Amino acid sequence: xxxxxxxxxxxxxxxxxxxxxxxxxxxxxxxxxxxxxxxxxxxxxxxxxxxxxxxxxxxxxxxxxxxxxxxxxxxxxxxxxxxxxxxxxxxxxxxxxxxxxxx
Numbered sequence: 243x244x245x246x247x248x249x250x251x252x253x254x255x256x257x258x259x260x261x262x263x264x265x266x267x268x269x270x271x272x273x274x275x276x277x278x279x280x281x282x283x284x285x286x287x288x289x290x291x292x293x294x295x296x297x298x299x300x301x302x303x304x305x306x307x308x309x310x311x312x313x314x315x316x317x318x319x320x321x322x323x324x325x326x327x328x329x330x331x332x333x334x335x336x337x338x339x340x341x342x343x344x345x
Contacts, residue, residue, distance in 0.1 A: 265302050272300045291315070297323050299344065308332070 275296045282294055297313045299322065308324075316326040324332055324343070333343050 268300055268302050272298065292318055295321070297321055299323055304345075 275298060278296055279294060281290060292315070295318055297317055310323070310328075313323065314326050314328065317323060317329075323329070329343075333340065336343070
């Protein structure tokens with residue numbers, strides 16, 4: 243965790259926007275993730291309180307990837323990762339603003 247905080251605290255400049263289009267490889271991965279139904283087809287615990295909806299924000303220019311599981315209801319409804327108290331806490335730990343985090 244210290245390495246993450248040190249990396250984030252170096253205050254990266256926003257990524258250059260070479261192209262708003264994702265690469266074909268990333269588009270393929272995003273489609274596969276969004277189509278995932280494993281938790282419905284092979285449940286390993288209590289049933290989900292809602293239909294599966296993988297929440298991700300893909301970017302071909304991102305310099306860091308944060309993966310998490312079991313987004314809360316607010317994130318599930320918004321479709322935007324880390325838009326709840328856990329996201330506030332994560333950004334605080336990393337020492338970054340929302341604009342920097344979602345760049």
